[in-house]
Amino acid sequence: xxxxxxxxxxxxxxxxxxxxxxxxxxxxxxxxxxxxxxxxxxxxxxxxxxxxxxxxxxxxxxxxxxxxxxxxxxxxxxxxxxxxxxxxxxxxxxxxxxxxxxxxxxxxxxxxxxxxxxxxxxxxxxxxxxxxxxxxxxxxxxxxxxxxxxxxxxxxxxxxxxxxxxxxxxxxxxxxxxxxxxxxxxxxxxxxxxxxxxxxxxxxxxxxxxxxxxxxxxxxxxxxxxxxxxxxxxxxxxxxxxxxxxxxxxxxxxxxxxxxxxxxxxxxxxxxxxxxx
Numbered sequence: 001x002x003x004x005x006x007x008x009x010x011x012x013x014x015x016x017x018x019x020x021x022x023x024x025x026x027x028x029x030x031x032x033x034x035x036x037x038x039x040x041x042x043x044x045x046x047x048x049x050x051x052x053x054x055x056x057x058x059x060x061x062x063x064x065x066x067x068x069x070x071x072x073x074x075x076x077x078x079x080x081x082x083x084x085x086x087x088x089x090x091x092x093x094x095x096x097x098x099x100x101x102x103x104x105x106x107x108x109x110x111x112x113x114x115x116x117x118x119x120x121x122x123x124x125x126x127x128x129x130x131x132x133x134x135x136x137x138x139x140x141x142x143x144x145x146x147x148x149x150x151x152x153x154x155x156x157x158x159x160x161x162x163x164x165x166x167x168x169x170x171x172x173x174x175x176x177x178x179x180x181x182x183x184x185x186x187x188x189x190x191x192x193x194x195x196x197x198x199x200x201x202x203x204x205x206x207x208x209x210x211x212x213x214x215x216x217x218x219x220x221x222x223x224x225x226x227x228x229x230x231x232x233x234x235x236x237x238x239x240x241x242x243x244x245x246x247x248x249x250x251x252x253x254x255x256x257x258x259x260x261x262x263x264x265x266x267x268x269x270x271x272x273x274x275x276x277x
Contacts, residue, residue, distance in 0.1 A: 001024065001025060001026060001060040001061055001152075002025075002026055002027045002028075002029065002059050002060050002061075003016075003019055003025055003027070003028045003029070003059060003060070003061050003062075003063065004028075004029050004030070004031070004051075004056035004057070004058075004059030004061070004062045004063070005019075005028065005029075005030045005031070005047065005056075005062075005063045005065055006030075006031050006032070006053075006056055006062065006063065006064050006065065006066060006074060007031075007032060007063075007064065007065035007066035007070070008030045008031075008032040008034075008037045008038065008040075008041040008046060008047065008050075008065075008124050009032075009037065009065065009122050009123050009124060009126070009127075009221075010118060010119060010121060010122050010123065010124075010126040010127055010131075011065045011091055011115070011118060011131075012030065012032075012046075012063065012065030012066075012091075012124075013041055013044070013046040013124040013126070013127030014046075014127040014128055014129070014131035014132065015063060015065060015091075015131075015132065015160075016028045016030060016041070016046040016047045016127075017044075017045070017046050017127055017128075017129050018129055018130065018131075018132060018133075018160055019156070019159075019160070020045075020047075020048065022156075022159045022160075024155075024159075027048045027049070028047050028048050029047055029048060029049045029050070029051050029055070029056060029059065030046070030047035030049070030050050030051070030056070031050065031051055031052065031053055031055075031056040032050075032124075037123065037124050038050040040123070040124040040125055041124045041127075044124060044125070044127065046124060046127055054081070057078065057081050057082050058082075058083065059086070060083070060086060060087065061086065061087040061088075061089065061152055061156070062082070062086060062087070062088045062089070063089050063090075063091060064088065064089065064090040064091060064092070065091045067223060067224045067227040067228075068092040068093060068094050068097075068098060068224075068227045068228055068231050069227045069230070069231070070227075071090045071091075071092045071098055072097070072098055072101040075088075075090070075098070075101055075102050075103065075106070075110070076101070076103065078103070078106050078109075079103045079105045079106055080105075082106065082109065085109075085146075085148060086109050087109060087111060087148070087149040087152040087153065088106070088109050088110045088111065088149075089110075089111045089113050089153055089156075090110065090111070090112055090113065091113055091114065091115060092112075092114065093114060093176065093180065093181075093224075093228045094173055094176070094228055094231040094232045095112050095114060095138075095140045095141075095169035095172045095173055096169040096170050096172075096173045097231045098112060098169075098231075099112050099140065099141055099144075099169045107144055107145075108144075108145060108146035108149065109145075109146065109149060110145060110149070111139065111142070111145050111149055111150070111152075111153040112139070112140040112141055112145075112169060113137055113138065113139050113140070113153065113157070114137065114138045114140070114172060114176070115132055115135060115136075115137045115157075115162065116135055116136040116137065116138065116180075117131055117132055117135040118131070119131075120216050120217055120218075120219040120220050121219065122220065122221040122224070132157075132160040132161075132162055133160060133161045133162070134161055134162070134163065135162055135163065136162065136163045136164075136165055137157050137162045137163070137164055137165070138165050138166075138167060138172050139153065139157075139164060139165070139166050140166075140167060140168060140169040140172050141168060141169050142166055173232050173235050174235045174238075176232065176235075177232055177235035177236045177238065177239040178239045181228060181229065181232055181235075181236050181239070182236060182239040182240055182243060183217060184217045184218075184220060184225055184228075185229070185236065185240060186214075186243070187214060187215055187216065187217035187218045188217070188218045188225075190211075190214055190215050190218070191215045191218040194211075194215075249265070250262065250265055253265065
């Protein structure tokens with residue numbers, strides 16, 4: 001099959017790098033509105049060729065690896081321009097609004113997917129081989145996609161050695177708000193809190209592993225995360241409110257010198273990584 005990737009940044013570039021190694025993939029072609037991204041993708045061997053938008057729409061399978069608002073815009077342009085049996089796989093970090101935006105005439109063509117992977121870096125120069133390997137990919141509302149499209153998506157993600165999970169788009173967005181979107185909001189807020197201090201340079205001189213780990217996500221693309229926050233606003237606000245409740249409880253316990261309660265809360269939080277392991 002011939003694969004097309006729209007968006008040659010970290011996710012699209014890493015995807016192209018590994019898809020080119022699959023034995024049943026003949027060619028991977030790419031498109032990006034940023035000319036320098038196209039040049040870098042070719043130089044790094046992320047795709048076989050860079051083509052225009054209309055050409056990539058003729059591929060057997062098309063991955064949409066652009067910010068979520070861009071995905072919705074591209075889907076609106078696809079009716080009558082893609083092959084009748086084409087598979088379109090969107091890789092957006094939110095799902096419900098994307099799924100709702102799919103034109104009815106191509107609903108069977110589209111697979112709503114979210115690979116739970118990435119780094120804080122962006123652009124084609126950040127692409128790395130193996131980014132998708134052993135990671136979870138969430139496939140949403142699959143019953144609304146065509147059988148051949150479902151089989152194609154499973155074959156490709158399995159070829160990348162991903163772990164497939166299935167759920168409804170609405171459920172995905174609520175879960176993602178807690179484990180992905182809220183942590184990014186906190187990381188940016190932590191970075192801004194320090195940057196707003198008069199002695200920020202002296203403070204940052206002390207920065208060690210803990211601060212660097214918690215602020216790492218603030219290196220991510222603001223354009224991408226603005227779109228994600230906008231599309232998942234309700235679930236994100238719910239997650240932030242619940243986090244604020246926990247932070248307020250910890251603040252109150254420290255203020256009142258209720259050290260046993262502080263200890264108990266720390267012990268409870270520590271259990272998270274017993275589950276993650």
